[in-house]
Amino acid sequence: MSSDRGEHPSEARVRPAAKGRGTTEGLSTTDTPDETPAYPVLAAPADGIPEVIADERGLQRAADAVAAGHGPVALDAERAAGYRYGNRAYLVQLRREGAGTFLLDPAALPDLSPMQDAIGAAEWVLHAATQDLPCLAEVGLHPHALFDTELGSRLAGLPRVGLAAVIEHYLGISLAKEHSAVDWSTRPLPEPWLNYAALDVEVLVAVRDRLREDLQRQGKLDWALQDFAALTSFTGPPPRTDPWRRTSGMHRIRDKRAIARVRELWLVRDAIAQEQDIAPGRILPDAMIVELANAAPRTAEALQQVGSSLRTSSRSRARAAGRGTARYAARWLDAIARVAAMSEAELPPATVRSDAPPPQRTWPDRNPQAAARLNFVRERLGEFSEQHDVPLENLITPDTLRRVLWTPPDPLSDSSIRHKLAELGARPWQVDVVAPYILAAPSGPPVTDE
Numbered sequence: 001m002s003s004d005r006g007e008h009p010s011e012a013r014v015r016p017a018a019k020g021r022g023t024t025e026g027l028s029t030t031d032t033p034d035e036t037p038a039y040p041v042l043a044a045p046a047d048g049i050p051e052v053i054a055d056e057r058g059l060q061r062a063a064d065a066v067a068a069g070h071g072p073v074a075l076d077a078e079r080a081a082g083y084r085y086g087n088r089a090y091l092v093q094l095r096r097e098g099a100g101t102f103l104l105d106p107a108a109l110p111d112l113s114p115m116q117d118a119i120g121a122a123e124w125v126l127h128a129a130t131q132d133l134p135c136l137a138e139v140g141l142h143p144h145a146l147f148d149t150e151l152g153s154r155l156a157g158l159p160r161v162g163l164a165a166v167i168e169h170y171l172g173i174s175l176a177k178e179h180s181a182v183d184w185s186t187r188p189l190p191e192p193w194l195n196y197a198a199l200d201v202e203v204l205v206a207v208r209d210r211l212r213e214d215l216q217r218q219g220k221l222d223w224a225l226q227d228f229a230a231l232t233s234f235t236g237p238p239p240r241t242d243p244w245r246r247t248s249g250m251h252r253i254r255d256k257r258a259i260a261r262v263r264e265l266w267l268v269r270d271a272i273a274q275e276q277d278i279a280p281g282r283i284l285p286d287a288m289i290v291e292l293a294n295a296a297p298r299t300a301e302a303l304q305q306v307g308s309s310l311r312t313s314s315r316s317r318a319r320a321a322g323r324g325t326a327r328y329a330a331r332w333l334d335a336i337a338r339v340a341a342m343s344e345a346e347l348p349p350a351t352v353r354s355d356a357p358p359p360q361r362t363w364p365d366r367n368p369q370a371a372a373r374l375n376f377v378r379e380r381l382g383e384f385s386e387q388h389d390v391p392l393e394n395l396i397t398p399d400t401l402r403r404v405l406w407t408p409p410d411p412l413s414d415s416s417i418r419h420k421l422a423e424l425g426a427r428p429w430q431v432d433v434v435a436p437y438i439l440a441a442p443s444g445p446p447v448t449d450e
Contacts, residue, residue: 004010011298013162016112019317027245033244038168038171038174039168039173040172041175042167042199042203044195045198047100049194049195049198050100050101052103052376053102053105054381055108059104059139062361063114063115063117066096066115066118067119068099069097069098070096070097071096072096072124072125073119073123073124074094074095074204074208074290075092075098075124075125076093076204077091077092077093077135078091079184080183080279081279082282083185084185085277085278087135088135089132089139089187090184091104091106091437092141093200094201097205101201101319101424103198104196104198106139110139110368111139112141115141116140117143119141121145123143124143124147125147125205126146126148126149126204127163128339129146129234130231134234134235134236142232145228146228147208147228149163149204149207150162150226151228151231151394153169155224155227156211156215156220156389157218157363157390162425163200166211170206170207170214170254171203171206171210175203179196180194181196208440210357211292218389220388226427226428230425241352242348242352244262244267244354248290249290250262253290254294256348256349257347258293259293259348259350260339260342260347261293261296262289262290262293263348265292268331269284269327272331283328284324285324291307292305292332297333298333298336298337300314302326303329303333323385356399356403357402358404358406360374368404369443372395372441373408373441375442376440377401377434377437377438377441378392381396381433384433390421395433395434396426400426401434403424405438405441408420408438413440414436417439
């Protein structure tokens with residue numbers, strides 16, 4: 001425990017991690033079975049594990065307590081990724097000084113607007129906010145101001161930015177993460193899971209305070225605040241055009257009609273997943289969609305033969321392939337038959353036109369000037385990244401940089417570059433860093449040695 005960490009409200013609950021176990025299950029990332037942990041482990045919330053609130057009266061009592069509290073509000077959400085369809089929250093955790101910790105069940109309480117009113121304009125503190133903001137918005141929670149401890153840690157130059165690592169860095173406490181990938185749609189939720197969930201917000205505000213001081217000391221607080229402000233309007237990634245094209249293994253598809261089979265099989269799988277509220281991969285793995293698209297079986301027997309081809313893969317994927325292939329055989333065969341009846345004009349194109357610049361590897365041949373500009377700017381940004389201990393991708397997104405350098409504004413000037421960067425979503429601090437390098441980049445063809 002670091003000497004300058006200060007008194008922690010959960011100090012009485014901090015204990016060393018267990019040692020000498022036969023497996024690593026339940027041990028923190030700083031512990032091994034035969035070693036003393038580098039940090040004491042935060043084992044339980046200071047006030048014990050709160051009961052899960054699943055009724056309107058309990059929600060209002062919690063909201064009243066949060067409204068009477070003070071300071072920022074730590075929030076987190078647990079989803080059932082890989083188990084259920086979509087990205088819904090199945091548990092929401094909040095903690096505020098003077099109020100305590102609350103665990104809310106969004107499955108029973110799909111509208112948490114009383115808590116939104118209670119929080120008001122108070123600052124939210126989250127870790128990796130983009131993961132939780134969309135599902136929190138679905139239950140009526142929207143931040144007016146926020147502090148993202150993961151993003152802030154990146155800007156502060158921390159080598160590891162997972163929540164456990166950040167807590168270790170700033171508070172000298174280890175936080176076990178053994179339940180991060182469980183099925184949070186389970187009811188009732190087991191007590192060890194609830195303990196884990198409550199701990200996720202137990203010290204988040206304390207981390208925020210230390211991290212803010214660190215960013216201020218490094219002269220990066222304004223950068224972070226601009227990035228945080230931008231996140232308050234984040235609603236999730238934009239919808240993808242033809243999301244079925246991201247099926248893993250698409251590079252193995254042989255022809256346009258097989259591409260159409262991928263599309264139809266993917267759409268059928270998605271419909272079944274919605275109907276059953278099951279993650280699509282548990283209905284039929286991507287690998288099986290690709291196998292069926294290439295083989296195009298016409299009978300149930302042929303379908304099962306294709307399914308058996310995945311038995312040499314991982315056991316869990318093989319089980320999913322076998323169950324999904326057999327249970328919904330008629331629907332897979334219907335999808336394949338639809339494609340067989342399609343005309344050439346009805347088949348999807350092999351590729352989709354995009355307004356994005358071409359792959360970077362083609363730039364030297366297709367646009368040598370743009371390639372020279374990109375190399376120049378990336379070198380300068382790499383130097384800036386090292387000097388200021390900020391990841392390169394946090395200085396500017398690769399897509400934004402490629403777009404500006406592939407088709408620079410005309411006429412090229414400091415103001416036109418700044419306008420273009422801002423138009424593409426760069427924050428003012430990012431524009432200040434990047435624009436001078438773009439303006440200084442070579443404007444003519446690269447000079448080569450004779």
